[in-house]
Amino acid sequence: MSSLPLILKVPASRKSPGERLPPLYGQYRQYEHRLPQHRWNAPSRASDPRYFWVAAYSRGSGWGNVMQEVLLNAHLSYKANRAFVFYNYTWNDDGSDYSNYNGKPIPSRVPLSALIRGPMIGESWPEDVSAPLSISEEYYHHVCKKNRRVIPRAEVHDPLPTWFASDIMKGWLDKLASVDDRTFGDKDGMRDLWPEFRHSPVLTHFAYSHLVELAFDTNREVFSPTAVLEPPLTSIPFTPSTRTAERYTELPGLLVLHVRRGDYEGHCAHLARWSSSYLAFNTLPELPDRFDPPPGGSWGHNTPENVQVYMRHCFPTVEQIIARVEEVVRLDAARGLQNVYVMTNGAAKWVDGLKAALRATGRWKNVASSRDLVLNREQKYVAQAVDMLIGQRAQVLVGNGTSGR
Structure with missing residues (x-):
């Protein structure tokens, strides 16, 4: 948007x-x-x-x-x-x-x-x-x-x-x-x-609205099926003393992928032309994924090879996403991953293809995406926040470093 x-x-x-x-x-x-x-x-x-x-x-x-x-x-x-x-x-x-x-x-x-x-x-x-x-x-x-x-x-x-x-x-x-x-x-x-x-x-002491948390609770079995009985998030009081980290604890086993599609392809090409770096908090030194713009570009122009580097980070293909996931699951922090959720605005047919490719690896018990969420009329127009709450609670989040979301 x-x-x-x-x-x-x-x-x-x-x-x-x-x-x-x-x-x-x-x-x-x-x-x-x-x-x-x-x-x-x-x-x-x-x-x-x-x-x-x-x-x-x-x-x-x-x-x-x-x-x-x-x-x-x-x-x-x-x-x-x-x-x-x-x-x-x-x-x-x-x-x-x-x-x-x-x-x-x-x-x-x-x-x-x-x-x-x-x-x-x-x-x-x-x-x-x-x-x-x-x-x-x-x-x-x-x-x-x-x-x-x-x-x-x-x-x-x-x-x-x-x-x-x-x-x-x-x-x-x-x-x-x-x-x-x-x-x-x-x-x-x-x-x-x-x-x-x-x-x-x-x-x-930040929290998501009751409306967003209710959508999280309603769809919990879609993106991260519970192994034991857990109280709904909306049943836990939110008070001035409630700390964000205590309210939104990690969901063990959940991998979340942030995959922007639609008109983002043109935005990614624009970033490549100007040799842009990752955005804002995505550049924090403690994050494991670093990105240094490849040399060889000029002001307002870049080489075809460099453009492809940007597209792999910013607008990856299904094959590139699967390859990146295979890299991630070998990390120590990824031990025990079994559910994958794709935050995306992609077209339904494309998302179905990505989900099928993830299932074909034989690695995942559960594969779901933003398009699988069941949202009421009000939640539909705050769905970005629902996705963000799910991503915040993931054991591992693979984000898009060029995006503010």
Whole structure:
């Protein structure tokens, strides 16, 4: 989901008899509006927190890219001791309810509470953390109609000595510390903050929404059949003290493959032309899979041999996927693997061919893909998050290093 969509000006009240349009997640929007820190009818007070709103947050991007941005922006706000202003997962913001993606209607905006939980969307911080509660974008516009300070991106970024994430983070923290009014800034793709970010309560106390966890529970026997009775994930309470690592424990025996298809082929060719490296967190030094762009290319052009190297990493064939899996299963970390799940947006016929090839190796007890999940009407439009939860709990995950998901 990277190209700009066509816009459907289709108010829900005008749909044709019998027409089934996507849900608009009204109950989740109501939940966000009713957060106790949203004092809609109360006057502002001197004790109200200062806010941080990222005006130019991503639109029209896949959920993986947006999720990374939300977490990083929330971490910056936490470090600055400001109330983070969270926003919708937005495909377009022209005011229409629906957009057209691949000839089908999708919601133009999905409330974040339909996808995730935790302090970044207004829930309580852990007891040992003192930080203002996050607020919704709608409440921010309500409470800060006039008293705003705009910080242009260039004002912070132009003086920076480098583009490393540590310098970007320090630049914004210094700037935010120097102003007293409620503030919003411009977006930026902050990169490798991992040594610090991994310990942030924004990340350590993050969870997926009840809607996503319910889809996980419903489909558990599809992607990782249980050997013994385990309580459903949705039956385990999520509290401010719940740690992400404790809630989403490893599923022994599960291998997850992330296989992008569709229009991603053109994106991979573009990456090859510009000799791009892996994306963001995929470059962390502790990850076992490294990728150094092969030499021989020029600015905007690459050799046919190098293009094939990129395609093997970015848009592999079925044969290349099977070969990579055979390499992975020989690793010590892969001992005991018996189930394989393919996260993919591939066409049904192509996915069936990949699953048949995996079964033909005789190695797997269970082979499934995203297309095998049974999802209700609301879960269908947050399916990327369902896949991400499954991948997060895998014993071994083979991702696509050029993708944000």
